[in-house]
Amino acid sequence: MKAIYIEQHGGIEVLKYGDFAAPTAAPNQVLVKIAAAGVNFIDTYQRGGLYKIPLPAVLGMEGAGTVAALGDGVSGFKIGDRVAWAMARGSYSEYCAVPAHLLVHVPAGLDLKQAAAAMLQGMTAHYLTHSTFPIEPGHIALVHAAAGGTGRLISQMVKLRGGRVIGTAGSEEKAAVAKQAGADDVILYRTQDLVTEVKRLTDGKGVNVVYDGVGASMFAASLDCLRPRGMMVTFGNASGPVPPLDLLQLSAKGSLFVTRPTLANYTSPEEVKWRAGDVLGWIQNKKLSLMIEHEYDLKDAATAHSDLEGRKTMGKLVLNI
Ligand code: NDP
DSSP, X not given: OEEEEXXXXXXXXXXXXXXXXXXXXXXXXXXXXXXXEEEOXXXXXXXXXXXXXXXXXXXXXXXXXXXXXXXXXXXXXXXXXXXXXXXXXXXXXXXXXXXXXXXXXXXXXXXXXXXXXXXXXXXXXXXXXXXXXXXXXXXXXXXXXTTBXXXXXXXXXXXXXXXXXXXXXSSHHHHHHHHHTTOSEEEETTTSOHHHHHHXXXXXXXXXXXXXXXOTTTHHHHHTTXXXXXXXXXXXXXXXXXXXXXXXXXHHTTSOEEEOOOGGGGOOHHHXXXXXXXXXXXXXXXXXXXXXXXXXXXXXXXXXXXXXXXXXXXBEEEXXX
């Protein structure tokens, strides 16, 4: 099968397009013929080696397609079903063997490209706003990179739950997209002082929660944006990993909470059904808007990585297989 794979960690030059041995469905796995794969920042960490993976490896942590074969012990799916998943690697290719408990049916009315685009960032936004720090009416959330794939969805879900969003964005164009996604205010964090602006917008009180996928460059300032007993949710490393933290800072800055969650720990079989069901259902009934900004051919995955890492993108990037 054709795939994008790596034999060593490195820059975009290590991404190879070519023939790779097709997987088969082991027990409790489903072989999916892939129609579209979502591109995520985690793919760049796995390519670059920030997150080490066994090599050689086909990249890609989410996709959608049709069921091609069933491993022993699988129930609930049949050949030809339209399905989607996140957090099983190998979607930058024509086929992927996916653990059945990570797979969901794609509802009628949603195309496979939308499903591939929604799963990973959608379930991430869902667990962050519903489980890690469950937003309640009146909460104020600071959402970094609010025009990004995950940030747009977090902002919308905070609003769905009755919260207020202060978004950040790297340009005026991105700020407009963040506002469309429901951000009540947007701070241009490349030119404006984050802490000053957050304090101004919250009458000096600070926010209840920071959802931060940007990482190193925003962490310290973000702690200063929280009100006492607020929660810092650092969930990504777009600008690099957050350095070690002196825990005494948390008491000095107001008995703060810090967590570093990953979707992998919020996807029990029941949670996959709940989160993916909500996300795909909300897209279907237009409560949630998906923005697929760029589509690439599979062989052009390197361009997608370069665009994502270069801060050139808004919303979601998808590879057509
Ligand atoms: P995005 O679409 O949000 O793209 C990243 C954005 O981060 C950029 O567009 C840019 O927006 C901002 N950014 C700020 N500084 C930098 C920098 N130095 N280099 C690159 N980008 C920068 O990507 P994703 O939605 O795919 O992912 C967002 C974050 O969420 C990532 O860190 C990812 O790892 C994390 N994530 C974590 C998960 C988890 O469970 N822990 C699951 C899913 C995603 P701007 O120009 O507006 O600043």
